[in-house]
């Protein structure tokens with residue numbers, strides 16, 4: 478297992494926590510498939526990774542859009558900053574995927590998931606999503622000094 482649900486900070490909006498838990502399940506399944514391919518680099522195992530990666534990508538598009546729609550509805554002031562992180566994250570997911578499909582370099586994919594994606598996701602939830610959820614909840618920016 479790559480990520481534990483208990484590694485994820487809970488934010489003040491249940492709909493966001495639920496999506497984050499789904500994300501963890503999808504990523505853990507993907508990681509298992511990566512480990513399987515590492516042991517047995519068959520065409521079948523290669524295709525299984527690709528199918529799961531595409532499921533994950535589609536889920537992430539929805540995950541990010543769900544937050545973005547609500548930020549826009551509520552006129553969240555730092556919307557462009559949060560949206561910018563989403564766009565960068567998606568761009569990187571796609572870049573890694575294209576690279577993997579071309580090279581079949583399983584180590585590159587494994588290192589991305591362990592060293593880049595996991596810390597990115599936890600950090601994103603700890604910062605952007607936490608501030609955003611608390612704004613959704615109270616209608617105000619929490620800056621800690623008031």
Ligand SMILES: [Fe+2]
Nearest residue numbers: 493540544606
């Ligand atoms: Fe999120």
Ligand SMILES: [Fe+2]
Nearest residue numbers: 544601605606
């Ligand atoms: Fe987010």
